[in-house]
Amino acid sequence: MLTINNRDKIEWHEGMTVKDVLNEMGYTYVLITVTVNGVLVPDEAYRTHLVPDNADVNVFHLAHGG
Numbered sequence: 267m268l269t270i271n272n273r274d275k276i277e278w279h280e281g282m283t284v285k286d287v288l289n290e291m292g293y294t295y296v297l298i299t300v301t302v303n304g305v306l307v308p309d310e311a312y313r314t315h316l317v318p319d320n321a322d323v324n325v326f327h328l329a330h331g332g
Contacts, residue, residue, distance in 0.1 A: 297328035
């Protein structure tokens, strides 16, 4: 089981990546930042960075304006 943004829970599966988590949660924002257990994951690693079971994942979508 994974905890997303300190509130949502999703089922974990073997080989789950950050990209899998984003897909499961329906996050499609272009500017997104992800941490797994407090460690920043570079966006180029989303498809390969494995998320361990019981991880705490935080997803932030960045907004800009003026």
